[in-house]
Amino acid sequence: MIRANNTRATTSPQAATLLGRLAGVVTLNKGFRRFALGAACGAALPLCSAHAQTIAITNARVLTAAGAPLERGTVLIRDGRIQAVGASVQVPASARVIDATGKWVTPGFLDSSTGIGTVEISLSADGTVDLATTERRITAAFRAADNLNPFSTLIPITRVEGITRVVVAPASGASLIAGQGLLMDLGNDGPTLTIHRDPVGMFVVLGEPAAALAGGSRGAVLLQLREALQDARDYAANRNAFEAAQRRAYALSRLDLEALVPVLRREVPLVVQAHRASDILAALRVAAEYNLRLVLTGANEAWMVAPQIAAAGVPVVLDPSRNLPTFESLGITFENAARLHAAGVLVAFASFDSHNARNLKQEAGIAVAYGMPYDAALRAVTVNPARIWGIAERYGTLEAGKDADVVVWSADPFEVTTVVEHVFIRGRQMPVDTRQRDLFLRYRTIDGAVPPAYHR
Amino acid sequence: MAGRIISLAVLLCAACAALRPPERGATAGAQPAAAAAPADPFPSTYRPLPSEPTLIRNATILTAAGPRIENGSILLRDGRIVAVAPRIDAGDAVVIDARGRWITPGIIDTHSHLGVYAAPGIASLSDGNELTSPVTAQVWAEHSVWPQDPQFALALAGGITALQILPGSGNLIGGRGVTLKNVPARTAQGMKFPGAPHGLKMACGENPKRVYGGRSTAPSTGMGNVAGYRAAWIRAAKYRGEWDRWQEAGADPARRPDRDLQLETLAGVLRGEILVHNHCYRADEMAQMIDVAKEFGYRIASFHHAVESYKLRDVLAREQICSSMWADWWGFKLEAFDGIKQNIALVDEAGACAIVHSDDAQQIQRLNQEAAKAMAAGRQYGIAIDREHAIRWLTLNPAKALGIDRWTGSLEPGKNADVVVWSGDPFSVYSKPDLVFIDGALVYDRADPAKQPHSDFIIGTMPREVVR
Numbered sequence: 029m030i031r032a033n034n035t036r037a038t039t040s041p042q043a044a045t046l047l048g049r050l051a052g053v054v055t056l057n058k059g060f061r062r063f064a065l066g067a068a069c070g071a072a073l074p075l076c077s078a079h080a081q082t083i084a085i086t087n088a089r090v091l092t093a094a095g096a097p098l099e100r101g102t103v104l105i106r107d108g109r110i111q112a113v114g115a116s117v118q119v120p121a122s123a124r125v126i127d128a129t130g131k132w133v134t135p136g137f138l139d140s141s142t143g144i145g146t147v148e149i150s151l152s153a154d155g156t157v158d159l160a161t162t163e164r165r166i167t168a169a170f171r172a173a174d175n176l177n178p179f180s181t182l183i184p185i186t187r188v189e190g191i192t193r194v195v196v197a198p199a200s201g202a203s204l205i206a207g208q209g210l211l212m213d214l215g216n217d218g219p220t221l222t223i224h225r226d227p228v229g230m231f232v233v234l235g236e237p238a239a240a241l242a243g244g245s246r247g248a249v250l251l252q253l254r255e256a257l258q259d260a261r262d263y264a265a266n267r268n269a270f271e272a273a274q275r276r277a278y279a280l281s282r283l284d285l286e287a288l289v290p291v292l293r294r295e296v297p298l299v300v301q302a303h304r305a306s307d308i309l310a311a312l313r314v315a316a317e318y319n320l321r322l323v324l325t326g327a328n329e330a331w332m333v334a335p336q337i338a339a340a341g342v343p344v345v346l347d348p349s350r351n352l353p354t355f356e357s358l359g360i361t362f363e364n365a366a367r368l369h370a371a372g373v374l375v376a377f378a379s380f381d382s383h384n385a386r387n388l389k390q391e392a393g394i395a396v397a398y399g400m401p402y403d404a405a406l407r408a409v410t411v412n413p414a415r416i417w418g419i420a421e422r423y424g425t426l427e428a429g430k431d432a433d434v435v436v437w438s439a440d441p442f443e444v445t446t447v448v449e450h451v452f453i454r455g456r457q458m459p460v461d462t463r464q465r466d467l468f469l470r471y472r473t474i475d476g477a478v479p480p481a482y483h484r
Numbered sequence: 485m486a487g488r489i490i491s492l493a494v495l496l497c498a499a500c501a502a503l504r505p506p507e508r509g510a511t512a513g514a515q516p517a518a519a520a521a522p523a524d525p526f527p528s529t530y531r532p533l534p535s536e537p538t539l540i541r542n543a544t545i546l547t548a549a550g551p552r553i554e555n556g557s558i559l560l561r562d563g564r565i566v567a568v569a570p571r572i573d574a575g576d577a578v579v580i581d582a583r584g585r586w587i588t589p590g591i592i593d594t595h596s597h598l599g600v601y602a603a604p605g606i607a608s609l610s611d612g613n614e615l616t617s618p619v620t621a622q623v624w625a626e627h628s629v630w631p632q633d634p635q636f637a638l639a640l641a642g643g644i645t646a647l648q649i650l651p652g653s654g655n656l657i658g659g660r661g662v663t664l665k666n667v668p669a670r671t672a673q674g675m676k677f678p679g680a681p682h683g684l685k686m687a688c689g690e691n692p693k694r695v696y697g698g699r700s701t702a703p704s705t706g707m708g709n710v711a712g713y714r715a716a717w718i719r720a721a722k723y724r725g726e727w728d729r730w731q732e733a734g735a736d737p738a739r740r741p742d743r744d745l746q747l748e749t750l751a752g753v754l755r756g757e758i759l760v761h762n763h764c765y766r767a768d769e770m771a772q773m774i775d776v777a778k779e780f781g782y783r784i785a786s787f788h789h790a791v792e793s794y795k796l797r798d799v800l801a802r803e804q805i806c807s808s809m810w811a812d813w814w815g816f817k818l819e820a821f822d823g824i825k826q827n828i829a830l831v832d833e834a835g836a837c838a839i840v841h842s843d844d845a846q847q848i849q850r851l852n853q854e855a856a857k858a859m860a861a862g863r864q865y866g867i868a869i870d871r872e873h874a875i876r877w878l879t880l881n882p883a884k885a886l887g888i889d890r891w892t893g894s895l896e897p898g899k900n901a902d903v904v905v906w907s908g909d910p911f912s913v914y915s916k917p918d919l920v921f922i923d924g925a926l927v928y929d930r931a932d933p934a935k936q937p938h939s940d941f942i943i944g945t946m947p948r949e950v951v952r
Contacts, residue, residue, distance in 0.1 A: 152690060152818035182815070332947060352845050353634060353946065354604040361950045383815035390853065393913030444856040444913045447864045464814070464824045468865060471794055471830070480795075 082106045083452070084119040085436060088128035093135055093403075093410040094425035103133055105432040108455035113426045126450060128436050135426055136192025136433030136453060137409040137441075138211075140345045140416070141325060141378035142385045144182050144194050145212070145221070146175040150382075160201035166256055168230060169283035170207030172196045178221045182382055184462040187214035189386035190441060190448045192433040193224070195378070195417065197231050197299070204238040204249055205256060206231040208287060209299070211417050213433065215453030222454070224419050229299035229323060230291045235307040236356045250310060255279050257318050260288035297321040297416075299345075304356040305329040312340050323416055325378065328357035331364045334371035343374040343416045348395035349387075365408070366399030375404070376413035393442030405442065431455075526626060528676035530665055533925035537561040539574045540905060540919075543582035546875040548589050549894035558587060560901035563923040568895050585918065586910055588875055589895050590645025590902030592882040593848050594761065594808045595788050595841040599649055599664075599672070600625055602633035603845065609633075613652030614659060618696050618703060619716045621684065622745035623659035625649045629672040634939040635845045640666050640928050641936070642849035643904040643917040646677055648886055650788075653687035653763040654695040656703065656712045660749055661685055661761060663886050667922055668937040681887040683785070684753050686713070688764035688773060689819050710772055717780040720750030727751065759785040759887055761808075765819035767795035774803055786885040788841065790831075791823035797834035806837035806885040810847075811854040811861070828855075828877065829862025829869055839885060840877045851878055856911035871911050900924075 083105040090101035092113060102117040103110065112118075119125060148156030158175035161167055176196070186194070192214055198207040208227035215222060233241075234249055242248040259278040263285040269275045270282070278285060290296040298320045300311040308330055315322035324330060325345040330337060337344060348365040361367075368375050377392055379385040392405045400408070414424025422431045432455035439446045451458040470483040541557035547568055559566040559577060566572075600612035611628035614620040629649055639647065644666050651658035661683030664675040688709065697704030703712050726741045733739070752758040760777070764770050764787045777784050786806035787793065791814060793800055793807040800807060809831070814823025832838040840855045842848035859874045883893025892902045901924035908915040920928035929935035942950075 148815075149818050149821055150816045350846060351638065351849075352603050352605075353942070355606070358604075358942075358945050359947045359950055384812060387812070390857070390913060394850075397914045397916065442913060444853045445860040445911055447860055467822055467824050468794075468826050468830075474795070474798060 081455070081457075082111075082120055082123040083126065083455070083457070084117070084123040085126045085128050085133055085434065085450075086119065088131050088133040088436065090426060091132065091134045091406055091441075092426040093406050094427050101133070103426055103434055105434060105452060105455050108432055110426060110428055110430050110432045110434070112428055126436065128449075130439075131449060132437045132439060132441060132446075133426070134190075134406065134435055134437065134441055135410045135424060135430075136213075136435050136451065137190055137388055138193040138195075138376075138413045138417075138423070139186075139191050139379050139385045139388045139409075140195045140376045140413045141197045141209075141380050142194045143196065143199065143382040144186060144214070144385060145177055145180050145196055146172060147382050148177070148180060148182070160199035160206060162202040164203060164281070164284075166205050166252070166280050166284050167201065167203045167207050168205045168256070168260075168280070168285075168287035170198055170201075171210075171227065172198045172208060173210045173223065173226050176212075176221060178216050178219050181463045182385075183214050183216065184459070185383075185464055186385050187451055187453065187458050188448060188460060188462055188465075189389070190435040190437065190451060191385055191388055192435070192451065192453045193423065194385065195228055195413075197229075200231075200233045200237055200241070200301075202241065204233050204241050204252060205284075206233060208296075211419065213453050215433075215456060215458065217456075224422070225417055227287075227290070227296050228417050229297045230288065231299045232301070234300055234302040234311055235304055236354075246307065246310070250314065252279075253314060254317075256284070256288060257292065257314075257320075260285045261292055261318070264289045264292060291320060292318065294319065294321045297323045299323045299325055301326045303328040303354075303360075305332040305359065307356070308333050309336060312336060312342065315342070316340070326380070328364065329359040330373070331361065331367035331371075332359050334368050334373060337368070338372040343376065343412070344368055345376045345378050345413075345416070347378055347380055347391055348398070348400070349391040362394060362398035365395040365405075366401075369400055369404045374412055374416065375408050376416055377405075377408045389441050389446075390444055393444065396442060402442075526624075526673055526676075528678045529671065529673045530667070530669070530676055530678055532563050532923035533667065533927060535560070535563060535901075535921075535924035535926070537575070537577035538580065538921070538924065538926075539572060539577040540580045540582050540587060540903075541572070541574075543585050543587040543905065544909075545587045545895065546589075546872050546910070547895040548872075548876045548880040549896050550872075552872045556587075558895060558903065560903065560921060560924045563901055563925070565895055565897050565899050565901050565903075567897055580905070580919070582905055584908065586906040586908060586915070587895070588643070588904050588906065588910055589879040589893055590904055590920065590922065591643040591851050591878045592886065592888075592893060593639075593644055593647040593842050593851060594786055594806075594839055594882045594885050595843045596639075596647045596649055596845075596848055597652065597843070598635045598639060598647065598845060598848070599629035599631065599633045600651070601845075602630045603635050612650075613654045615652075615654045615695055618656045618692055618701075618712050619746065620651075620655050620659050621657045621716070621747075621749040623651060624662065624682075625651050625660060625685075626662035626672045626676065629662070629664070629675070631669050631672055631675060632939040632941050634942050635848075636666060636668065637937045637939060638845070639848045640920055641917060641930070643852065643906070643910075643920055644848055645902040645904070645920065645922050646883075646886070646888065646892060647848070648683055648761070650683060650685045650761060653685070653691045655685075656687060656692050656709055657716055657750070658685035658687060660758065663888060665922055667927055668939070677888060679888070679891070682749075682752070682758045683761045683886070684749060684758050686760060686762045686773075688762065688769040689766060690817055691763070706769070710776065713773075713776050714779070716750060717754075717776070717782075720747050720754055721780060723747035724751040724754050753782045754780065756783070759783075759885070761786050761788055761885075763788045765789050765791050765817070767792040769819075770796055771799065774799070774805070785887070786837075786839065789820070789843070791820050791827060793836070794824065794827045794830040795822075797831045797836050800831065801834045801836035804837070806839050806881060807831050808839040808841035808882070808885065809858075810843075811840065811857040825858070825861035826865055826867065828858035829865075829867040832869065832873075832877070833862075833867050837881050837884065838877050839881045841882070852906075852910040852915070853913055856913075859911065871909075874911070 090098040197209040210226035411424035414420040436450040650661040663680035790807040883889035905919040
């Protein structure tokens with residue numbers, strides 16, 4: 029791989045942050061939004077026709093994320109929802125039965141920070157990269173939803189590995205306010221993505237990268253952040269005067285101010301990336317000053333200020349598989365997740381990745397290897413993010429009434445030798461096909477007279 | 485699983501094989517050094533740490549040289565492995581009961597930038613890519629290695645006992661790599677693996693043409709890349725000839741040709757003294773590089789990253805070229821877009837040399853997990869691989885690619901006692917190295933803070949409660 033002297037480019041996809049926009053039509057639905065580029069789900073599409081099927085997964089080790097595991101349980105799925113979960117569930121005669129003896133069943137996992145749908149090939153194909161904008165200093169109005177490509181190869185590649193929902197977060201571009209993320213599932217077949225919350229948060233960066241954007245110091249970052257919030261508060265209280273040009277000039281554009289108003293109303297959380305303990309404390313102070321709902325992400329040194337985070341009731345989204353020290357993460361440790369959990373902090377895991385968001389389950393296993401209780405790690409990829417992002421009524425546990433995001437695993441889902449056997453998203457079984465599986469099949473044999481190009 | 489009983493005699497016989505010089509093959513055929521280049525001006529000053537005779541018993545042992553041994557024992561003495569067998573008499577050795585634990589050879593990474601891209605990752609410590617000319621064969625990675633990089637100790641806690649530090653891939657020919665023992669030392673020379681040949685980093689594909697094409701200089705295309713390699717090898721062959729003729733004519737000091745550091749390195753490759761490690765993602769570019777190597781008479785020890793090796797695995801097997809691969813990284817560049825999780829399993833199945841490498845300071849700490857994912861991905865699609873075989877991807881095969889397999893890479897009598905005792909099955913996310921031995925010395929003990937090295941950098945900068 030290449031490593032330039034000053035830009036320490038890594039192969040990890042999160043390193044790539046570039047821009048672009050894609051116009052889409054968003055229609056509101058009660059509870060969630062659908063994002064459509066064209067044709068709606070039609071009868072010819074097999075996923076859609078499977079929607080009404082009743083499926084019983086039987087004899088499985090069921091981890092509900094809502095209580096103790098069932099050693100030989102049944103999960104009954106009907107009309108996209110979980111109808112029943114238990115040791116003695118009555119299975120209707122019409123149900124398709126999947127005997128999962130020896131298998132493990134969990135809710136589909138949720139990755140709390142990815143760029144899925146907004147990036148295809150990070151470094152070589154700029155036109156496929158819509159992770160961020162470098163256009164303006166403050167870009168609260170920038171929406172990840174406007175970047176989505178429902179035909180991304182990353183969607184099937186990720187979901188066949190048991191990840192059924194993702195937060196799509198804008199990356200930091202030219203501004204310490206990156207913009208608005210969304211939460212979607214990966215169960216689309218064709219152009220229709222199901223978006224469960226948009227915006228799911230207003231994404232902001234503090235610490236070293238923000239200081240570089242704001243003029244070289246952390247003080248400048250906080251000054252700009254407070255200015256933005258003050259302007260938005262003033263704007264919200266004086267819209268008419270603003271429209272009549274009878275209000276002082278604001279540092280932000282009208283669209284950016286508009287986007288910040290729901291944050292001030294606590295309808296949308298401020299999602300702040302901060303690693304150094306001092307930056308985390310700064311985020312807590314700003315959130316208290318403006319009475320904001322705060323979610324911390326990254327948070328490598330969060331364990332050093334865990335009591336303060338717990339006292340503020342602030343959840344933390346982190347990747348427990350990282351331990352390389354930087355100057356803003358000298359206290360980084362694999363035990364961050366376990367220590368925060370022990371302090372009573374609500375923890376969710378994220379890959380902060382796109383192509384390998386599928387390794388979220390390995391991250392969870394690493395958290396367990398470094399002290400996180402197993403059930404807490406399971407919750408960190410299911411019900412905890414459901415609570416943080418406001419979709420816990422419909423997703424996060426295997427309980428009657430929830431959306432049927434259900435995964436059947438060959439064994440312990442966090443174990444690196446485990447593979448996925450079945451994935452259901454909102455009750456529909458996902459196909460096993462991916463671009464990578466197609467490549468494998470094409471090259472399964474290479475000694476024939478016919479070139480692989482003729483294998484489909 | 486029933487334990488396999490292996491006689492000590494069989495293992496001792498295996499020792500004879502282990503002590504033979506490495507066979508020609510993936511190791512690249514090393515010829516006796518000609519006297520043209522001076523002896524290594526930066527010789528290793530490595531000395532093994534103090535050790536005592538040690539018997540570890542009751543473990544599940546993956547030797548990388550044969551079947552699994554259940555409830556087995558391994559005896560280490562004077563830096564060497566004395567025996568690996570179901571039962572061994574302790575004699576005067578310190579006895580470690582490893583019931584429930586697993587033993588493997590030390591893990592070896594063919595592709596690391598520890599020390600040259602040290603942590604913390606700031607410009608002052610970015611010393612891995614001499615991006616001032618597309619051919620910089622004259623630079624040596626060991627001259628950029630910062631031995632105080634705290635990442636060495638993190639890798640040790642992941643069971644890494646030897647690793648090749650390579651220059652980056654921004655150049656067509658990036659410079660010499662160096663193989664280190666993963667021991668703390670005040671100097672890079674104190675880490676150099678005695679006797680290990682240098683590597684030469686070459687790079688195919690997008691990186692060199694992006695770096696130099698972006699400056700409107702050559703190379704800016706794939707064809708520019710290949711022209712650049714060939715031009716360098718032509719100069720190297722001429723240089724080698726001048727020195728060979730001088731040697732044959734009696735090596736008169738008054739007529740000695742001028743030394744050229746760049747061509748000295750390249751001539752070392754042509755003489756078989758330096759092993760080529762070639763960053764190359766795409767199968768078609770690998771085929772081009774194989775032809776370049778044949779044109780100039782050198783061998784490629786390993787392709788690196790090699791996300792498309794599965795497409796060319798028959799050729800790689802025939803040419804006896806290793807592939808150093810990731811378990812699942814893909815898509816970050818166009819040349820990585822066709823990465824599949826079965827790459828390693830397919831290469832291995834074809835009889836080619838498969839290696840799991842890291843190129844990453846985080847992954848190097850859990851190469852065992854990466855191998856486990858690759859094994860599972862192969863099995864999922866019907867490629868049968870067991871642990872006693874897959875362990876070679878992390879040990880014997882990288883040792884071969886680095887030219888150090890006569891000393892390390894498998895648990896066989898006579899080899900260096902580079903040994904990892906794992907808390908459990910090394911192919912599990914939950915297992916960790918409990919003990920790491922290098923040349924028979926206990927260099928890491930997870931349970932004993934006094935047996936855990938720390939770099940100078942972290943003294944007084946990191947909280948004491950940090951556990952890595």
